Amino acid sequence: MASKIKKIGVLTSGGDSPGMNAAIRSVVRTCAYLKIECVGIYRGYQGMIEGDFKTFDARSVNNIINKGGTILKSARCEEFRTKEGRKKAHDQLVKEGIDAFVVIGGNGSFTGALMFNDEYGFPVMGIPGTIDNDILGSSYTLGFDTAINTVVDAIDKIRDTASSHNRLFFVEVMGRDVGHIALNAGVGAGAEEILIPEQNLGLERLLESLKRSKASGKSSSIVIVAEGDKTGKNVFELKEYVEEHLPIYDVRVSVLGHMQRGGNPTCFDRVLASRMGVKAVESLLEGKSNQMVGIRDTKMVLTPLAEAIKAHTEIDEELIRVSDIMTT
Amino acid sequence: MASKIKKIGVLTSGGDSPGMNAAIRSVVRTCAYLKIECVGIYRGYQGMIEGDFKTFDARSVNNIINKGGTILKSARCEEFRTKEGRKKAHDQLVKEGIDAFVVIGGNGSFTGALMFNDEYGFPVMGIPGTIDNDILGSSYTLGFDTAINTVVDAIDKIRDTASSHNRLFFVEVMGRDVGHIALNAGVGAGAEEILIPEQNLGLERLLESLKRSKASGKSSSIVIVAEGDKTGKNVFELKEYVEEHLPIYDVRVSVLGHMQRGGNPTCFDRVLASRMGVKAVESLLEGKSNQMVGIRDTKMVLTPLAEAIKAHTEIDEELIRVSDIMTT
């Protein structure tokens, strides 16, 4: 490959997710393998604007493949949304001699990359790093697999105590706009009911489902609630509602919170990250830009960033059906 | 041993804790080994009152040593606090031919056992099953070791995301009256500050500590807060307070909640449970009663229940000092 690209920057941007370090490692090692220079850009676009750079060689990323979080740090950056911000960033990249960058993040990060490319023709490549799995163009985003395992492990623990006391638990999981974590972890944890942003089943159905569950002889019930569920009630309000309308249950609430973003990545996320990093660097060297690396079945694919950021992913209707059947 | 005891009941009572199943298994297997009959009493004292009994042999407790929760279920029981309730329970035990019982639980459960023995001269033995480690007469209660590992694992995950974003986290852990979980898990997780019910360090100290931490170059901070901490503020109020008085921090909150009660018991808790069950049954057969089995260093010891329930345990001052030094 006789590419004009001699030095590639890599950054993580937006909310962190497990596997980001493995993706950074992959970008850095691929550059080393292909004799391209690699520069780590700290704190996302903010660090790009401030020139917070560090040269990385293959050894700089030893022992990080199995670590959660991101050694490059991450941040949301208002300034990069402005023309002036992006100008500063471009100046810094030029000064450092960086010819292209790989951004690991979500929709917001990709939008920024697109605008940047639009203004400066600067080659950019995206890797979808978010636990929400809400990006078109990849069946799995980096961190999703780890996150659903973290949720399932937590719910397995909650079920121990729920069963011992014949209790009903409302467990809030991440997902403001999408219910992928809730749905997958809910099926994996054997939840009684799963409330997601994509559907409003109504509170009546919830009560019916809980009554049926109790009648069927189950000793406990777990209801998974995505942050952005459409009942109009959060988990605390749901608890009150059920206690009022279905007083047969001793109800408890658990909000899993930020632990869902952390943790050592699963093997799936580590492998996915390793593959995505290789694909991102090689694609840049092949002259491609404005693309996002994704996985379809077991193959790496590219999707234009413009398309990736366009719309939300659909919830898997078949899995909703499986979920319903499993609660028989 | 020529004991008059031919049939022993076993129950779990109060909040559940990891290792209760291992203790049930141990009581049952010790009875089988010593050719004593064993009866499982379901749902704590409530099941005793209702005669919710089941004969257990050695095989009844296969494959439960590594399971959280309690197969006997647990419950808090108001009725057992009344003379009438205890009368009903005694009638049921007599009817079933049970000569003695082992109760796995906390202070409330032991108080009930004592009153019962007081009225009927019925042999009772206690095993301290609670994650709070707040029972005099045992250096460790059943479930404490598992709970602190659960907390530390969760905080390790939270630290990943905290470090990636340079954030401050307030993490609420269990402990309404005692800070053992907070203090041990806080030291184990490398927390910046630990707020416990036994001490009121004041909010000033907290701000000082956080400022010093920031100045020292730490990329993130975790503050552990026991439920019953004495600042007068819960984690959400602490967040607001710090955001107002120390605006250099991006602050988040996490309430770990009920997952702390569940999970597969650690090896320590499984071994402890196995030893306690043997000691409890053998002590009953030796004619002892009104005692609690405990561990001191590596030895099993007995403590009168009357003493065990008397007072709370002391917080470990040396460990508080270690905690302070570690945050240097």
Place this chain on the structure above:
Amino acid sequence: MASKIKKIGVLTSGGDSPGMNAAIRSVVRTCAYLKIECVGIYRGYQGMIEGDFKTFDARSVNNIINKGGTILKSARCEEFRTKEGRKKAHDQLVKEGIDAFVVIGGNGSFTGALMFNDEYGFPVMGIPGTIDNDILGSSYTLGFDTAINTVVDAIDKIRDTASSHNRLFFVEVMGRDVGHIALNAGVGAGAEEILIPEQNLGLERLLESLKRSKASGKSSSIVIVAEGDKTGKNVFELKEYVEEHLPIYDVRVSVLGHMQRGGNPTCFDRVLASRMGVKAVESLLEGKSNQMVGIRDTKMVLTPLAEAIKAHTEIDEELIRVSDIMTT
């Protein structure tokens, strides 16, 4: 669906794998949901021959979704390979009134099912349960995801001690005929070299790779070796060979062994099992037979059993390349 099938049997056969219990649960619950009777067949085809059956309702499979192994037990069965054996099995099924069965297992189990169908026209459906991921017609087999995480967790631990002593480890993982576990877990664990049955890279390359690794400043090296690797040497012989030809290394060996088959299934395997069970039962009721349920990308698909058992899966060449690049 007006199907003639009123009673479905389910069995696990061959080597066990994590997720089998979740698949059993799914088959049972789907039957209950669709008002079909369901019968558990114990110990694979052996239990079928012996009529080792038990009626299962929705509650029979409570609390098994998160358990490794198989509550139905598994076995390899010579007798089912004979015409007489299959005759006995058919008699037992007829006697019990079973109209169709779902077999969860690998190639051997599917071959048996096909022969059985061929002789008796009995409706059969397969679910690929094996940690080896070596079945055509499904991108992932049940248990593979759990197994690679088990391997990666073990190697993460081994790396701790390897790094502390600057050692080289040969780690043997399962895979007599295929290297999917070795390759995926090797990439996930950041292995230096991965030896698989599908490739013979030769011992020279191994020495070169280890020399390069040492020279590049790595503090330790892990080489993953699938059981069926083609160097002609097992891990103990590889140790000797390297000690003789590359005396710069302190070499150790670890054989991970049977723990790779066990463990609580990951969320991925639980969800996959749940989906496969639904698809298997519904396909039978739609009149289909001799098919295996699989996953392609995120969709359930059917593949004729005759095709599924025909050939081994290909190793992922792109992932081999990623593996090479990552060891830079």
Place this chain on the structure above:
Amino acid sequence: MASKIKKIGVLTSGGDSPGMNAAIRSVVRTCAYLKIECVGIYRGYQGMIEGDFKTFDARSVNNIINKGGTILKSARCEEFRTKEGRKKAHDQLVKEGIDAFVVIGGNGSFTGALMFNDEYGFPVMGIPGTIDNDILGSSYTLGFDTAINTVVDAIDKIRDTASSHNRLFFVEVMGRDVGHIALNAGVGAGAEEILIPEQNLGLERLLESLKRSKASGKSSSIVIVAEGDKTGKNVFELKEYVEEHLPIYDVRVSVLGHMQRGGNPTCFDRVLASRMGVKAVESLLEGKSNQMVGIRDTKMVLTPLAEAIKAHTEIDEELIRVSDIMTT
């Protein structure tokens, strides 16, 4: 404290164990807290001889409390057993201005420290870091708690597959001279029989025990074998022996190996390490030397190194008895 000690070295020596990093961190932070300089000595006594030193401040040990292995590396060092070797080491320490050192390791490491002190009057303090728990003067050594949990987790996985196939497993665990890991993990994992170096129960008893287990209706059996067990047979030979003399069993073998040394330390080991580091540094500043820090019940204690290295610890007879009862 007006101590003459102004600069303290810290090293890890011998086999590594989980919690060593937490102990290093504690020594370093305690020095920083007390305004003493601290120097990390790499690769044990070998690095001391070679002057492989690095100044450590409080931030040098960020984010290591939860990591297995040792950032200081460890090694066994023949040269330090010679007078010349120790002379070189002393010269290096003097040159660096180090006034005292803390060595984290086992008996061999303590013997070296004692000889060194004997020749140069150099203040030394020991912290018992070994998974074997075989050091007099501390109820628990650093890493033991993590190791038994690693073993129990592995056996839980093996039991899944053992139960599914009604198999007998011989599982070899670490312990050449002592059976503490085998005994504790064996009880924790519900093993059928535990073979340790301290006892020779004889092969007859093993066969009897296995027969009884089979007769009692258990679906699988796990026998734990410490490396140094006294039957005169290793796990592979035991397998053959049982297959020959008790052909009712399908037997398998698993050697857990080096993964037992690694892994993130448990909360217990992290807290123990933190406490031990504080105690070691403070004791040196109080003018003490030639002591080992240990834990008795919940208190820190000192034991003369000369005593600590004298003899092996006793196996816990009561726990052996518990183990026997549990296999009923």
